[in-house]
Amino acid sequence: MAVRETEPTERTKRLLFGSATHGGFSSCPEPLIYQYDGLLKINVDVAHIRSGRDDGPRYVEGYDRVRELENLLLLCRKHHRLVDDHPDDF
Numbered sequence: 001m002a003v004r005e006t007e008p009t010e011r012t013k014r015l016l017f018g019s020a021t022h023g024g025f026s027s028c029p030e031p032l033i034y035q036y037d038g039l040l041k042i043n044v045d046v047a048h049i050r051s052g053r054d055d056g057p058r059y060v061e062g063y064d065r066v067r068e069l070e071n072l073l074l075l076c077r078k079h080h081r082l083v084d085d086h087p088d089d090f
């Protein structure tokens with residue numbers, strides 16, 4: 001199994017959050033951040049459109065921009081799982 005570095009850089013993460021007002025799944029009602037017991041919690045994952053793993057969702061051999069902004073979006077955990085568990089639908 002081929003494994004590539006998939007973790008975006010801190011700069012890329014900041015750009016992703018900096019331009020976001022909500023998760024990338026249309027009509028998702030989940031906030032980006034919620035407050036729990038006085039703490040602010042991040043409510044989204046940095047999700048990959050094309051996986052960096054050859055057994056992962058939407059993997060494209062030779063695609064070398066796995067960690068770049070163009071391949072990333074913010075998704076709440078529920079929608080992240082939905083999208084990755086059904087790659088043929090998304």
Ligand SMILES: [Zn+2]
Nearest residue numbers: 025028076079
């Ligand atoms: Zn969502």
